[in-house]
Structure formats: C-alpha cells, structure tokens
Amino acid sequence: MRLAIKSVKAFRTGYRCYSSVPETFSKSIYVSKETDIFTNLALEDWFYSNLDFTNEEVLMLWQNKPCVVIGRHQNPWIECNFAMLPYIAGGTKLARRNSGGGTVYHDLGNLNLTFFTNRKAYNRKRNLELISRSLKSSFKINSEITPREDLCIGNMKISGTASKLGRNSAYHHCTLLVNTNKNDLSLALKNSLEECVDIKTNASRSVKSPIINLKEENKDIQVKEVMAALIQDYKKTTKTFKDFKIIEDINEQLFPGITYIRNQYCSVAWIYEKTPKFQLWKNIPLLDDEYSVVKLSLSVDNGKVTNVELNIKDRTLSESDIGLKDFYLLINNLVGKPFSQELLDEFELVASGLKNSQLCRDIVHNNVL
Template sequence: MRHIKRLYCTHRHVAKSVCISKCTDIFTNLALEDWLYQNRDFTHSHLLMFWRNEPCVVIGRHQNPWLECNFAALPCIENGVKLARRNSGGGTVYHDLENLNLTFFTGRSEYSRRSNLEVISRSLKNSFNIETKINEREDLCIKQSKISGTASKLGRTSAYHHCTLLINSNKTNLSLALRNILDCEVKTNASVSVRSKIMNLSEVIPDVTVEGVMKAILLEYASKEIEIIEEIDENHFPGVGKIREMFESDSWRFLRTPKFTLFRNFSNGQVFMEIDKGIVTDLGVSVHVDDVSASFQHLLGKRFSKLVLDEFELVVEGLQHSKIGRISCNKSLK
C-alpha cells in the first residue's frame, strides 16, 4: 500500500500523507505521535497516523487514574492491561488490537475535528453502508451508541486530533478496566470522563476487520504517500526513546495527577484523605478517637495505592465516638 489514487480533495491543495505504525506498545506509539507533533511542519502538509495497541487504558492529560479505571485489577485482566497518560485532554479510553486509533496532524489553522470525523463517517458509509452521526461532543455514533471517542492537542502552529474506532474490542475487558472502584466522595479539579453507551462496528457488520476499515479510510483520505513504520527507534526518530521513557514513567502517569481529596462517611462523622502529586499529604477526622495520630500517621507521606486505600478504609471502620480531631501532614514527609 504505497500509492492510492486521490479521490477526495480539501478546499485548498495540501500534500497529504499516511503513516501506519506496526508497533503495538502504547508508550512507544504515544512517543511516536508526540515526536511527529514536535518535529514535523504541518503548515502545508497533513498527516494521518494509524496505530493499534495491546490492551491498555489511556487517560487524558488532566485526569486522575485512580478515579478513571479499576487500577487494582488492571494487571489481572487477560495478560495485563497497561495504564498510560496521553498528552492531550479528553476522557479515558480502552485500547486493544481490535480498536483502531487515528491521529490527524494539520496546521493550527486547518484543525477541524468535525472534518476529520466526516472522513471516517464517509468511509463507513461508502465501504460498508454504515450510517453514523457526529454528536454535540464530536463523538462518532451509530444511533445512540458511541463507536469513536475524540481528543486533541493544539500548538502555536501545529495541531493534532486523535480518535479511537471500536471495531471488535473486548467489551467485557473494557467494562472491567474502566470500572471505578472507589467507594468514596471525591473532590477534584481533574477532568472527569463522561460515561457513554458504546458499540463495536462488528455488532453491525459481523465480518468487519481492522484492516478492512483502515483500507476504507485510506480510500476516503486519498493520500498518494503511505509509509509503513516497522521500527520506532533513534535511527529514524532521534530522541523518541527519551519521550517514551517519559510516557512510561510513574512521574508522568501518576504524579501529575491534580490534587484530590477522598471523603468517607461513617456512622458518627467523616474522614478525609488528601492526595497531591500522588502522595498522601493530609488526613482528618470529624470526631475524636483515642490515638488519632497513631491511627493515621503511618499513611502520611506514602504514595497513594490500593494498599493505602485499604488501610484508610480499615481506619474508617474502627472510628467511633464524637469530638473534633484532626492531624495534618508533616512537611518533611512530602
């Protein structure tokens, strides 16, 4: 697939090209996407990148991983589901090999989510006779069910819009991976995903394949140049390894989480736990119990995790009586 006849033109002439990543590692593909955004000039050329990943949950740049997914269960789903944070905003999505990802790179002035989604919509109509619509959130839907989520990043001169396309994803694993297990009231400034009813294209056309959908979109996008990317390495993309390390790091995935506070009610009052940059920085209780400090002190300064959450719940279960008590984090523990 190196050359495809131009079938469709934008309002003004621009050079359009396509790259298809053969890599299925989420961190490497995110690094490639970011490398292209940083190093290519899209002022007079557009690029469409196709990519797929082994099972993973991908949260938006400003989201909270502990609120967006079943973080404790991810390693146990199938052969393990990775957790990644992308560089764009928007909500959380689940990827597997039956989910096709598309990134449309353009100049800032040509950025248009709707135009990109219309390319996909026309391809599904022309090749599969599937009717889709773009809703007010600029998601692609079949009737009331979403088949594609969407997010973007806008720079000074360049921009990209990326979206998922559910073809035959494992909806059982998707549901399990995106389940919120926190049984607490939460105060946070993090972006929160909007839960929607979803659908695979295979529910409409049982024999549809990722390759078939990709071919249909290629015909509609009508690029004369297609590049198959077999290796994403320093020889072809200098500096991509460092970008990948950033995406895989705990400091990016977890410690960039906006500050949030968990509140847990019990019969005589309420307990809170504040987490900032992934660290427990403050705890408090609205009733007095003996040795409150001893009950909580061991959690202060710890990295937030399922284990810390379980310990917090144990403290809540043991609380009784009613007066005001509070402790605050020792700054040296941060």
C-alpha cells in the first residue's frame, strides 16, 4: 500500500547523479522535530513515495512520545497490553506502520532511524554497521549484528529492524534504545489477551528478546549525543553530502498531501481493521465432569466479529438444536461489532454464565444433542 500522493515537488532536495555505487551517492539527513507517531509515520511514507532515490540516499532521524508500533501484518490485541495503553506513561498511543516485522515501543529515550535508498542499494547490514561503528568510536560501546539483523550488546537487544521494499525504492528503519523506560516498555508490550482466551491467527508474531539501554553501558550518554555522532558518521560515508535539514513544521505547504496520509495512519480502518483474521475461544469445563468441555468461539475479520459458535466434540451446535435458540439470540448480538476490550468483556461474561449452567450440563450429557 502506498499512502502518499505521487508526483509532488514541493520538498526540493537538489540531488544530482554521481555514481551507481551506493557509497558515492549524494546523501542527505533530515531530522524531524515532531514527536507524534502518526505524523512521523506520514512523513516517512511521504519521503518514500515522493523522493527519487535512483542516485541518492536519505537518513531520517526521529523520536516519538510513548507509543506502541505494530508491524503491518500484526494483531494489535495480541502484541500489546491494549486495554492498559491509555494508562501507561500518561497515555501510550497505538500505531500500525507500513513495514513488516515485530512490535516495538517508542518514547523520548529511544531514537528512530530510517535509511532510504533505491531497491538495488538496499542493505540493512551496512546501515547497522554504521550504527555499531558510531557507538564504538564515540561512546566506547561494543555491539554486534545478529543473524536476524538486530543490534545487540551480548545477548541483549538495543535495536530492532524492519523494512519496506518497493519496485524502485526501499527503506530500512530501526530503533535504538538509549534511555527508554523499560518498565513502561514491558507493561505496554505485555500480551494480556492470551492470558484469558486461546487464539488462532496467521498474523506475524513478535519474537521477544531481552533488551538493554545504551545508558546502562555508558551512564553519560544522551539521545542528542547519539544523534550527533550518527549524523557525523553518516556524512563520512559519501564524498557528496548534499543537505541537512531540521524539519520543525510538517505541513501541507512543504509536504502536500501529508494530512491525508496522517489521517490514514491514525484511522480505525488502518490500525484495527487491517488485522489479519483470527479466532479466539474459551473451553468451558464442568466442575462435576472434568472430561466434558464446551467450546465457545468467536471469529474476527477486518476488526469486527463475524461469527460466534458453540462446539462440543468437534460438532458445531446451532440455534436449531433443542434449547439453544435463546442462547444464540444472546451471543449473535456480538456479531458485527468491532472487536474491543468491551466486546471481550461481553464474551467473557457469556462464557462465565455458561459455565456450570443447566444449559451446559444438558449439552454435555446429550440432553440437547
């Protein structure tokens, strides 16, 4: 999906062609002073869709106030503590980015880097090597690139990576944990949904890893100092450094169409309805018969409930089964509703009411079947 509007010339970079070798491309750095996740994602997408990277490369540096950012193909209800986000760090936003990969937590103790290139020049390892060299030379911090192309200190991750590859353009973006609030990160990324229900999904799952802040290796390090070091080291990778801009204001005059892009990123349709379909269920055992279980399941597609079922012994029960008409009238009220914490509470209430009810006993003991 390309959210941005093509053929826009308002933001001029003045690049020229020098060579097909990536290291001799003209390069520029843009630092966003915006700290809203949706605005920064929109700016990133705008650059990707509107700049010509045939013979040029760009590094974008940016930070966000507390937010959880899931990958394009992920399930937000599985990847984060969605019910608690409004109460974490004074209010933590939830966003879906346009690249794959796993879920990350951002705050102002984290630095984000986006490396834009043409498709042929795309090289994640080269970008991570730049970061690793910069940490070593400026802060005496040794880091290594893992086979998964994460940046680690020992077995502790300091940077996660994701990418978007188009026909002609590409970008690789990554986080860099300088002094992130690890307690808020841990709470925000806690999977609370699977503590109460079972889930089946084809959505990409995040791989949990232990993390460490650079501050734990060098107590004097600051985000602004890391940013300054990276800017200087990125400049050294080319003979033709063209431009450095601090972007204070991200508006329609400079970036035509960016309001539309931002609105798309913060929409319910993008954050929630893009979630791959999934199913969740509760197995409801009878206290007086541990081998008898009724399964209450709920299917969600495009962020909305599409079906609610009651199963026993691999058989789906319908409202035409004796005694189930009123029950299905109740649970069918969930169909069509957006999946949310409130809906999950309703589902839990139905499951709780069903447990050890006479209806459940009738089903199990074949009085209904």
